[in-house]
Amino acid sequence: MNEPVRIEVGGDRPYEVVVGEHLLGELAGMLTGAQRVLIVHPGALTASAEQVRADLEEHGFEVATAEVPEAEEAKTAQVAAFCWGVLGQAGFTRSDAVVGLGGGATTDLAGFVAATWLRGVRVVHVPTTLLAMVDAAVGGKTGINTAEGKNLVGAFHPPGGVLCDLVALESLPVHDRVAGLAEVVKAGFIADPEILTLVEAHADALRAPELTADVRPVLRELVERAVRVKADVVSRDLRESGLREVLNYGHTFGHAIEQVERFRWRHGAAVAVGMVFAAELARLAGRLDEATVARHRSVLAALGLPTTYAADQWDRLLTAMRRDKKTRGDLLRFVVLDGVARPSRLEGPDPTLLAAAYAEIAADRGSARAL
Known part of the structure; x- marks a missing residue:
């Protein structure tokens, strides 16, 4: 052992x-x-x-x-x-x-x-x-x-x-394992690209109903790497005064989904969509390249995580985001990427930019689903 x-x-x-x-x-x-x-x-x-x-x-x-x-x-x-x-x-x-x-x-x-x-x-x-x-x-x-x-x-x-x-x-039920992998992927995008490489190489086994002997060491490495990412950030910023906010990548929009859905969505599923939204927002703001946005979709979809959300919920989502802890006054604040492992912040984006990012992840109610 x-x-x-x-x-x-x-x-x-x-x-x-x-x-x-x-x-x-x-x-x-x-x-x-x-x-x-x-x-x-x-x-x-x-x-x-x-x-x-x-x-x-x-x-x-x-x-x-x-x-x-x-x-x-x-x-x-x-x-x-x-x-x-x-x-x-x-x-x-x-x-x-x-x-x-x-x-x-x-x-x-x-x-x-x-x-x-x-x-x-x-x-x-x-x-x-x-x-x-x-x-x-x-x-x-x-x-x-x-x-x-x-x-x-x-x-x-x-x-x-x-x-x-x-x-x-x-x-652990497979849907809960997959939902947890969303937070692992988040750690990969904000700090440790090797996480993304491992997930891309083993996605099918990681989302399989049963954990086989050959994937257990991979899952252990992913847990260790994700914990190290969080430990490093938290060690330098316990009270979310600045640096720690990067751990909220995908969470502003993700928490809004949870609120609108009355917590019927698993947290990881909501954060998965939230990361795609943040990636599209960064792309539209001229901060992130299209290839990295596409990688968000491919990595998350390979695990069976959702990457779209219902097209008719923007007003409710926006109201929920304005209650988010990262909001300051009326200023919405998002964690975005300038590249893989290059997290940053976007404060007070133009409302048309937000709506455009939402349009990129919007889908018919029937095709946007939780795990």
Whole structure:
């Protein structure tokens, strides 16, 4: 068995992201000093949560669990309040800890609960989806949704550690694996072109229903590379004051799709369309060549990700984008590319330019679909 890879995320509160297989034995060490631990998990992972509980209790921890809804339904003020209630009833103190076990929505919620309980207790993430491993669980951004938009309430709260156990990906539904690959591709376009080369060479195997033995090392390398991209950026800019915004490539338009679709689209599917929109916007602004725009479409389509969106939703999408966290006043701001691995920003683009970019990705309602 390969040894786990340890990727350090720097900053004021450095921590490790451990990537490997069968990593449960690493968790207790990341919780040293805590007496009580709360495991936040969705119902589908109750058996895994009980396994984690048993292991931690063997190490002497007092363990409570909080079962939360699946996916984005977990990221509400009501669910956060339920978790706070569990913490209060169990007598959690500032030295105790929260474990987020699940996908990106679960780690977002668990991180927010930990950030706000007693103004901040430790959180350790055990992501179980590809999306959570390469994006949500790493970086310290936590949040919940409101009726007005996604992640509008949140806090920056770096975890005490992240365990990316690749065994979890073997049972991950293929649509969730493919959706997570959108964030991997994003890391390739903004920082690491080798990611794109690997995806192009192995797209068929990466999107296959079953993970075969020959593609597992490829997926592991993609996870490691994507985590390193995020770790490098976050280490230099925790609070999204400048550099970190590049990690939002494809997200302004992608989040708008999620909002319009009421989160029926998977995050990765929405971001895939968002990246194509951003690429077309950069091309129309004279910043990006046509070949790189075409590569966006070919790489994403090879994985089975969508690259178009319904042609009749522009007004609703524009309204949603104006609520985006990257907007300043009335000034829309987009992460764009000046070339592969050359991210930049485009502020306040002309409305006709935005509409023209939308026209390039627009499709009939029947042909624009989520995963």
